[in-house]
Amino acid sequence: MKNPPLDERKAYILATVVYEYVASAEPVASQTLTHKYHLGVSPATVRNEMAELEAGGYLVQPHTSAGRIPSDAGYRTFVDELMHPEGLTAAERRQIRDELRDARSELDDLIDQTTRLLGRLSNSLAFVTKPQAEMQVFKHIQLISIGPRTGVAIVVTSFGVSAQNLFELTSDVSAEDLTKLSSAMNQKFTGHMLSDVKESEIANLISELKLSEELRGAVTAAMQSARSSEAPAIAAAGAQNLLDQPEFRDARKLRSILRIVEEQRTLYDIVADAMDNDVASVKIGRELGSEELADLSVVTVPYRFGPRAIGMLSILGPRRMPYARLMALAAGTAKSLSQRIAEAEIK
């Protein structure tokens, strides 16, 4: 596993091997390359080059007398240095935009729709993290009295209603008191970042208004769940698409994937560090950090609310995936989603 910089011909051969293997799912032979791509050299020369690429760790041979397939490192080099980035056609862009425009404006539904759309377009498994709300703007809180000792706290942010929490108290609270507290909070916090609404300030308001200390717990719980900080829920769609790929002929491979998707936690860990990136990031094979996922790759793009990333949109497929295409697709969808969210903002 040395790492000499690749000369131009080696780079081209590596790229064509990736390209060809992605298309055919078969190990790529020297002759295939000379036939399909005009290399201007003989198969024997290509074999020599491929042997060196293998020594360098870019290619592997499934067995002695077979063609070559890319290794993790081979894909990595391809993605980072060799491939031509793709874009979407105007028609595709339009299609994405239109489908999202038709979606219902509820944020959760919008995320679901986006996930399905992306799963369909990529013909892979798509998953999208629900927005992290910390950076939303606080718009309104409303405490509603339901019974003498029960109530509902509703928090509205720039994304829409983002939390509703039932609470129960041990002593009676009047509807008027709840209204008073609601208005006080609205006056004080409206327009602030959600993360700037501090528990201590809520406590101050409550004691100023001479209300039950218990309310503090209820209100902060509601604010808490509006923020829903770590490991937010993840929507997934398109698992069935994976079954088209020859690498899933053996159904067992799918098992761990389905389990991981259902658990969500691992999924989130995989994409978490892509949040700060502003373009598509890719994790290839073992980079996913789990032996079970060793022959998969994930493309991730954050989506935004204004300037700030609030969630991520990912495509999971076999390592043998059309990287440039899927990166374009993810980026395009993220862009449309971001726009859609911006439009839906409550000003």
Place this chain on the structure above:
Amino acid sequence: MKNPPLDERKAYILATVVYEYVASAEPVASQTLTHKYHLGVSPATVRNEMAELEAGGYLVQPHTSAGRIPSDAGYRTFVDELMHPEGLTAAERRQIRDELRDARSELDDLIDQTTRLLGRLSNSLAFVTKPQAEMQVFKHIQLISIGPRTGVAIVVTSFGVSAQNLFELTSDVSAEDLTKLSSAMNQKFTGHMLSDVKESEIANLISELKLSEELRGAVTAAMQSARSSEAPAIAAAGAQNLLDQPEFRDARKLRSILRIVEEQRTLYDIVADAMDNDVASVKIGRELGSEELADLSVVTVPYRFGPRAIGMLSILGPRRMPYARLMALAAGTAKSLSQRIAEAEIK
């Protein structure tokens, strides 16, 4: 496919074939039966009986010299007439109750949890329809002003917050007017069934208060989505469990299942008519109405809010499933879920 009533011995043989096939996933031979179950007759006799059961349409033979497996009709007879109903042990009951008790009280989360639990316990794919809310009691509506022309309508029912709808108007409405309308509606409708809140009465209130006609649309839309009448969302979990079953060795079989689960609509059609039943209903193989699902079965049990069924909880697995066990599991879980929902009721 005649249908003579089965004599006792035939019935017993059919039952043991089902039992044995469910356990082993292998066609059942005459000798297996005489060995494992004390029939008091020889294999040859059993063979004669099995031949007649095959003529009657209860059994089929995968190939000439193989044992028998049950047909749809065989399973159906088994489920309807032959099998001994099972119950859950006290420990299992307790486990279910405890796991649901720990669940968060948000209704959606509760449904999700229940689905996962059922998927885990049944080692199959579980799915649960979200409650149909028509029969909920209206508790409260709150119209909140967010901007001069935008607002949020929040409807609280006995299940908790069941709808939040953003609305936008073409002319300004004051926060006071919204509060006025909210109180008027609360006074008039609190305690009524959701289905009894008629659009015309809302319109009356609005004109009495001399408010914009536009509000009528906004409010009725919110009431509408609180009711969310037909084909409600469905939570699913445990698809990976199916991969343990030998019938899914071939991954293609899973494809259509995953697609159908994702679509939801077909899933809902399958279970819809089980709503009125008050015990577990079973659909076997072709009874599911789709060639794709021909080797699957579904067990469905409604869950309740008070006396009324509000949703269904189902287990989908290979036709070769332990019916009595899964019916007990589904029924037990439905019962616990119903109780949990009753407890969470907002009085």
Place this chain on the structure above:
DNA sequence: CTTTGGCACTCCTGGCTACGGAGTGCTAAT
């Protein structure tokens, strides 16, 4: 008339071998 032992027959399964084909690595010539 029902039951049963016996037996021939069918069909599946797994292992073995042979073989064609694809593709490489190496060597020697250009």
Place this chain on the structure above:
DNA sequence: ATTAGCACTCCGTAGCCAGGAGTGCCAAAG
């Protein structure tokens, strides 16, 4: 440095055979 040629390796498949499981039927027994 490139390449033609060639021997070699390994995979995949087809064909074959033997073993085994299970049936259907017949004829004898209860």
